[in-house]
Amino acid sequence: MLKIMRGHDTEVYRFLKDMKYVKEVYHVLGEFPLFVIIQVEDQFTLNRLIDTIKEIPNVTGIWHILVSNDNNPSRSRTGFSEMNGSALG
Numbered sequence: 001m002l003k004i005m006r007g008h009d010t011e012v013y014r015f016l017k018d019m020k021y022v023k024e025v026y027h028v029l030g031e032f033p034l035f036v037i038i039q040v041e042d043q044f045t046l047n048r049l050i051d052t053i054k055e056i057p058n059v060t061g062i063w064h065i066l067v068s069n070d071n072n073p074s075r076s077r078t079g080f081s082e083m084n085g086s087a088l089g
Helices: 009-017 043-054
Strands: 002-004 022-027 034-038 059-066 077-084
Touching: 002 009, 002 034, 009 022, 009 034, 034 043, 043 059
Parallel strands: none
Antiparallel strands: 002 059, 022 034, 059 077
């Protein structure tokens, strides 16, 4: 889920829809106006994709839920990162 500066959710939505590995993007109501579903094969690709999303103008925070299909519950996790400027802390 992405936090977006007020009034910029549509432009961020359009940008995300064309990104490789982005499967679905939804507008939702609330603090996080965009819900994004991505699918990657490895942690390296995931980290690169997150770095790219961090650089999208007007994205101010990311709430992530990592889900793994390998039946290992320890590989699933959640977290929140708010950005100062254009980088995640």
